Amino acid sequence: MLIKRKKTWERPEREVTPEEIYLKRRDFVKMMGVAGVGAGLLTNGIDIFDLFGKKDDEKLIKIPETPTSHLYPAKKNAKYTVDRKITDELVAARYNNFYEFSSFKSVWKHVDEMEVRPWQVEVGGLVERPRVYDIDELVREMPLEERLYRFRCVEAWAMTVPWTGFPMSALIKKVSPLSSAKYIRMRTFHNKKWALQQKLRFWLPWPYEEGLTMEEAMNELTFLATGIYGHELPKQHGAPVRLVVPWKYGFKNIKSIVRIDFVEDEPKTFWNTLVPDEYDFTANVNPEVPHPRWSQATERIIDTDERVPTIKYNGYGEFVARMYGKR
Numbered sequence: 001m002l003i004k005r006k007k008t009w010e011r012p013e014r015e016v017t018p019e020e021i022y023l024k025r026r027d028f029v030k031m032m033g034v035a036g037v038g039a040g041l042l043t044n045g046i047d048i049f050d051l052f053g054k055k056d057d058e059k060l061i062k063i064p065e066t067p068t069s070h071l072y073p074a075k076k077n078a079k080y081t082v083d084r085k086i087t088d089e090l091v092a093a094r095y096n097n098f099y100e101f102s103s104f105k106s107v108w109k110h111v112d113e114m115e116v117r118p119w120q121v122e123v124g125g126l127v128e129r130p131r132v133y134d135i136d137e138l139v140r141e142m143p144l145e146e147r148l149y150r151f152r153c154v155e156a157w158a159m160t161v162p163w164t165g166f167p168m169s170a171l172i173k174k175v176s177p178l179s180s181a182k183y184i185r186m187r188t189f190h191n192k193k194w195a196l197q198q199k200l201r202f203w204l205p206w207p208y209e210e211g212l213t214m215e216e217a218m219n220e221l222t223f224l225a226t227g228i229y230g231h232e233l234p235k236q237h238g239a240p241v242r243l244v245v246p247w248k249y250g251f252k253n254i255k256s257i258v259r260i261d262f263v264e265d266e267p268k269t270f271w272n273t274l275v276p277d278e279y280d281f282t283a284n285v286n287p288e289v290p291h292p293r294w295s296q297a298t299e300r301i302i303d304t305d306e307r308v309p310t311i312k313y314n315g316y317g318e319f320v321a322r323m324y325g326k327r
């Protein structure tokens, strides 16, 4: 092997994905049963597939025209703004978590095979009017607006980005949930042709799923984003539609949604299934509750590398604290 095998902790911090450490341990255990060269290399702390990935920076935020591209940029909603500098767009576009494609931050190099048209979002479960939306139909029917939100990953990095999209409540009203619906469950695609990690780490609990209580889903902050920085989402940010819940850790913000179900019981989610003691269902940003593997007291702004104190509910207490009592 000519590839220098760097340990995770030897790589520069920018490229490391702490969330992946657990996966490596798990891969190793599983590998004993289903040994494969690819799986073996993945556990060595270097993503060899990164070497073959695209290096061309121009691809970063290049987005093909769609039938609804002309709706961007949408009108800014000044109610949702923050006292932080907007993160540099190119920094945000090359620093992503999207395990379907890569366990490294350079997701953008690995998304070429994905196709975001045609795309459907199926909305069903405990509702009066289930419906399958074509993505462009959904975008045209919903009230698009731009909101500036903080975003905070449990790995303790943070950014501030303008999302374009619509409140989740607008979609919920369209389908009329039954009173028995207590939670919503959202699901990402499962496509081994697009997403290398779904093929290689086939034992992980794909597809990625996340959930919210009905009250959280109806909260005014809960947003379905179809755009970022005044244009449609690039694939690495979760095109064509992803969840944004800015008072919760990043892993709740599920990308590239294909299905939304209204259900009675708390849904099982990707990370909660894999590591229940590290990723709880609620996952509200809270500096006082350290994650088992790293402190949450401060966070690093991804484009300036500044360290700043973490704020409870990521600064959104006025909108969400009442949902949690004293928690």
Ligand SMILES: Nc1nc2c(c(=O)[nH]1)N[C@H]1C(S)=C(S)[C@@H](COP(=O)(O)O)O[C@H]1N2
Pocket (backbone or CB within 6 Å): 019, 095, 096, 097, 098, 099, 100, 152, 153, 154, 188, 208, 236, 237, 238, 249, 250, 251, 252, 253, 254, 255, 256
């Ligand atoms: N389907 C899917 N959604 C996902 C993830 C993922 O791996 N798969 N990663 C989550 C995590 S851990 C974070 S921090 C955010 C990152 O969003 P961004 O890359 O747009 O900044 O996406 C979330 N949504």
Ligand SMILES: [Mo]
Pocket (backbone or CB within 6 Å): 019, 097, 153, 154, 155, 249, 250, 251
């Ligand atoms: Mo994350």
